[in-house]
Amino acid sequence: MRREDMTWQYGIKGNDKGRVRCNFCNKEMGGGVYHIKEHFAWVKGNVTGCKEVLLAVKQQMLKIITDGKRKKVQRERDMEEVRRGYKNPIDEDEDQEAEFEAQIE
Numbered sequence: 001m002r003r004e005d006m007t008w009q010y011g012i013k014g015n016d017k018g019r020v021r022c023n024f025c026n027k028e029m030g031g032g033v034y035h036i037k038e039h040f041a042w043v044k045g046n047v048t049g050c051k052e053v054l055l056a057v058k059q060q061m062l063k064i065i066t067d068g069k070r071k072k073v074q075r076e077r078d079m080e081e082v083r084r085g086y087k088n089p090i091d092e093d094e095d096q097e098a099e100f101e102a103q104i105e
């Protein structure tokens, strides 16, 4: 089961595309699965926090959101460093392989 599917235990798709309804408070919102996660987790910006959500669900959703953001930031930072020339993973790997081969000989 994909992680996203868990969200549909607590929310249902609305009649219009991209709209979802919260199973706890019956609030309907746009923005699809991302916004309903923020609604459960009380992440400010796009939607209001759910007043009826279970604490366990709130914490679970918050973890999913923060984990996802951390991975995205890390990936962007790696790409930025490669672009600036701070880091060149391909060359590093080649060096290590060359050293390894030299040791065998």
Ligand SMILES: [Zn+2]
Pocket (backbone or CB within 6 Å): 022, 023, 024, 025, 026, 027, 039, 049, 050, 051, 052, 053
């Ligand atoms: Zn709600």
